[in-house]
Amino acid sequence: MSLNLDKRQRAMLREMGVRVWQPLAAPAAVLAAPESIAVSAGVASASGHFDAQNEKSGAVMAPTAPLATVVPAAPAIRRDAAPVRSTMPSVAAAPPAADAPVSPQAAWQLGDAQALYAPGAQPGGLRWLVLAETPASGLQQPVFEGDAGRLLNNMLRAAGLHQADAVLFAPLVRQAAVPVTPAFSAALAALVERARPDVVLVMGRLAALALLQSHEPFGRLRGRVHALHGVKTIVTYDAAYLLRTPADKGKAWDDLCLAMSLHAGL
Numbered sequence: 001m002s003l004n005l006d007k008r009q010r011a012m013l014r015e016m017g018v019r020v021w022q023p024l025a026a027p028a029a030v031l032a033a034p035e036s037i038a039v040s041a042g043v044a045s046a047s048g049h050f051d052a053q054n055e056k057s058g059a060v061m062a063p064t065a066p067l068a069t070v071v072p073a074a075p076a077i078r079r080d081a082a083p084v085r086s087t088m089p090s091v092a093a094a095p096p097a098a099d100a101p102v103s104p105q106a107a108w109q110l111g112d113a114q115a116l117y118a119p120g121a122q123p124g125g126l127r128w129l130v131l132a133e134t135p136a137s138g139l140q141q142p143v144f145e146g147d148a149g150r151l152l153n154n155m156l157r158a159a160g161l162h163q164a165d166a167v168l169f170a171p172l173v174r175q176a177a178v179p180v181t182p183a184f185s186a187a188l189a190a191l192v193e194r195a196r197p198d199v200v201l202v203m204g205r206l207a208a209l210a211l212l213q214s215h216e217p218f219g220r221l222r223g224r225v226h227a228l229h230g231v232k233t234i235v236t237y238d239a240a241y242l243l244r245t246p247a248d249k250g251k252a253w254d255d256l257c258l259a260m261s262l263h264a265g266l
Contacts, residue, residue, distance in 0.1 A: 107181045108210055111139050111171035113191055117162045125165035126263055129197035129231070130156070131211065133204025133238045134171035143169055148239040152203075155239065159256040168195045172207045180210050192229040199262050200231050204238035222255055225262070234259040 111134070132152065144153045161167050170191060180188075188211070192200070202208045205218040212226055212235070226233040236255035237248055 107175055107179065108184050108207075109173040109175060110184060110187050110191070111173060113168050113170040113195070114143070116143065116156070116167040116169050117164070119165060125163065126198045127165050127196060128161055128167045129192065129195045129200045130161075130167065130169045131172055131200065131202045131207065132169065133207040133240075134173055135240070136173050138171055139173060143171075147243055151242060152239040155252065155256065158253070159260055166195075168197065172204065172211075174206055174210075179213070189229050192231060197231055199259055200228050200233040201256075201259055202228070202233060202235045205241070207238070208235035222251065223258065225258070232262055234262075 116130070141149075143149055156162065156167070168191075202211055208218060208221055209215070211228060212221065212233075214221060218235075221235050226235065234255055237245075237252045242249050242252055
């Protein structure tokens with residue numbers, strides 16, 4: 001008997017790598033004999049010749065490579081059958097330990113503090129601590145170098161910091177998008193205690209969010225007086241940002257005016 005395969009079944013078998021050869025014609029006596037059914041490739045012998053029984057059946061077979069076993073007919077495929085699950089064990093990444101130490105290079109880095117300008121001649125002048133968001137390359141160059149440095153100098157002089165009693169500057173370098181570490185907070189607290197500033201000026205949006213540990217929009221942090229380790233703090237834009245967005249220079253000047261107005265309250 002021949003295999004009544006439609007085009008879809010043949011295509012599926014080809015995708016599986018199974019080739020089925022069917023006889024073109026066969027006598028009725030042969031069709032009645034179950035042992036003379038030609039299936040798959042006619043099952044060639046190990047020497048590569050066709051089986052003699054298949055030749056007697058009258059089936060016209062195409063030559064094929066020798067096979068070890070008869071390829072059975074493909075079973076019917078159920079569309080509602082449950083999917084076969086793999087027996088291979090799944091590999092999942094182990095979650096990080098809750099108490100795993102955070103590398104100092106994974107958060108914020110506090111650069112060396114340095115004094116800006118000579119002590120002012122005005123008696124009772126303010127003591128300032130300027131914390132400015134700076135790229136990593138800024139740690140290796142003078143504060144007022146480059147376009148951003150010149151703009152920073154102009155901003156601080158316009159606010160009268162060059163005549164203040166003392167101005168201490170420390171760069172802040174952001175290493176990754178994670179909160180500040182306890183080690184960073186301790187270093188910053190020690191700097192504030194050593195500098196004894198009257199006003200802290202934080203320059204940079206990301207630096208302000210990190211130091212104040214706030215999730216508020218930066219626009220809401222501006223124009224307000226905050227407290228950083230017990231010292232009155234004003235936040236504003238950093239010089240590099242103002243070079244890219246000069247339209248916000250007016251807002252930065254408003255922040256500096258707010259910082260200068262703290263002198264009367266002090």
